Amino acid sequence: MFKRIQYLDENGNLLNNDISEALTTSFVQSLYEKLILVRSFDRKAISLQRQGRLGTYAPFEGQEAAQVGSALALQADDWLFPTYRDHAATITFGHSLKTILLYWNGRVEGCIPPEGKKIFPPAVPIATQLPHATGAALAEKRKGTKNAAIVYFGDGATSEGDFHEGLNFASVFKAPVVFFNQNNQFAISVPIEKQMNSETIAQKSVAYSIPGVRLDGNDIFAVYFETKKALDRAREGDGPTLIEAVTWRYGAHTTADDPTKYRNQDESERKRATTDPISRLEKYMKNQGIWDEAWQESIITKATQKIEQAIEEMEAYPPPNVDDLFDHVFAVPTWTIKEQKDQYYEFLRGVNQ
Numbered sequence: 001m002f003k004r005i006q007y008l009d010e011n012g013n014l015l016n017n018d019i020s021e022a023l024t025t026s027f028v029q030s031l032y033e034k035l036i037l038v039r040s041f042d043r044k045a046i047s048l049q050r051q052g053r054l055g056t057y058a059p060f061e062g063q064e065a066a067q068v069g070s071a072l073a074l075q076a077d078d079w080l081f082p083t084y085r086d087h088a089a090t091i092t093f094g095h096s097l098k099t100i101l102l103y104w105n106g107r108v109e110g111c112i113p114p115e116g117k118k119i120f121p122p123a124v125p126i127a128t129q130l131p132h133a134t135g136a137a138l139a140e141k142r143k144g145t146k147n148a149a150i151v152y153f154g155d156g157a158t159s160e161g162d163f164h165e166g167l168n169f170a171s172v173f174k175a176p177v178v179f180f181n182q183n184n185q186f187a188i189s190v191p192i193e194k195q196m197n198s199e200t201i202a203q204k205s206v207a208y209s210i211p212g213v214r215l216d217g218n219d220i221f222a223v224y225f226e227t228k229k230a231l232d233r234a235r236e237g238d239g240p241t242l243i244e245a246v247t248w249r250y251g252a253h254t255t256a257d258d259p260t261k262y263r264n265q266d267e268s269e270r271k272r273a274t275t276d277p278i279s280r281l282e283k284y285m286k287n288q289g290i291w292d293e294a295w296q297e298s299i300i301t302k303a304t305q306k307i308e309q310a311i312e313e314m315e316a317y318p319p320p321n322v323d324d325l326f327d328h329v330f331a332v333p334t335w336t337i338k339e340q341k342d343q344y345y346e347f348l349r350g351v352n353q
């Protein structure tokens with residue numbers, strides 16, 4: 001019913017000639033550069049966590065094209081609602097690497113977007129961000145702007161009530177929001193076939209009479225151009241779209257789990273060999289004669305320098321303020337929060353005696 005759209009096949013062949021004019025050398029090279037930066041960052045973050053320099057971390061390796069391609073389709077005044085796994089998207093839209101590192105170090109500064117950028121803090125309670133995004137989009141519509149919102153969520157999130165409430169409300173009120181699903185086919189250890197009977201996630205759009213798009217999430221061209229179309233529709237007042245980007249996470253759910261306990265990791269390695277989003281773009285670029293090893297080396301070096309500098313800045317921060325743990329939960333703290341805060345200070349006094 002919903003065919004998976006591809007613009008670029010696994011061998012780097014362009015399947016959609018309508019976009020060839022837009023694929024200038026500088027655009028394609030900038031996509032590749034972004035993919036290299038976020039993958040290098042992701043790998044480094046895992047190693048920092050292993051060294052005890054980050055608290056925990058949720059890797060996205062394998063999902064880079066889905067995140068970079070979609071976030072790149074946004075305009076500067078749009079909204080972005082991420083989950084805990086969407087750092088490649090938030091980096092693409094303007095978050096600094098340092099901010100992401102601060103977040104995973106448990107710092108409140110890790111939730112603050114750059115001046116003027118509407119990036120929400122990562123949502124950890126699954127699917128809660130969908131109604132938020134619908135609300136923000138609706139507010140833009142009421143104000144009469146042409147701004148839209150994009151909201152990221154996983155396959156598991158589509159089994160939550162908030163997913164359905166977000167879509168229903170957006171559909172009824174024609175909110176300018178793009179529901180961007182990354183179907184990495186696992187919700188922690190639960191494979192998609194054990195979680196839902198629906199064949200696709202895109203088909204869930206039918207229930208709300210909104211357009212549904214199923215695409216190859218490892219094909220950065222399909223992701224970028226299809227997301228742009230959906231955002232344009234939203235801006236024109238035609239309402240929301242549900243996009244399902246079919247992808248795979250190559251690694252663990254977070255640094256706290258071991259994927260070999262619930263799936264055969266050989267499958268991930270096989271998928272990497274055939275569907276890796278970066279190799280696919282690289283093949284296309286080689287076919288076009290716009291990729292060579294010296295250039296690749298130079299962008300890897302640039303990415304590494306940027307990452308090392310962000311780590312230095314993150315590690316130079318003064319110790320966090322304990323109050324931050326409690327003070328940002330409610331505008332007016334409840335008695336339970338006050339009690340927990342007092343108890344924690346009492347605990348710290350005991351530790352420091």
Ligand SMILES: Cc1ncc(C[n+]2csc(CCOP(=O)(O)OP(=O)(O)O)c2C)c(N)n1
Nearest residue numbers: 085124125126154155156157184186187188
């Ligand atoms: C409301 C809620 N229930 C359960 C959890 C625990 N939990 C954290 S991640 C996760 C899986 C989510 O899977 P998916 O939506 O596919 O996103 P992915 O992690 O694959 O990116 C669950 C169940 C949670 N964070 N929030």
Ligand SMILES: [Mg+2]
Nearest residue numbers: 154155186187
């Ligand atoms: Mg998932």
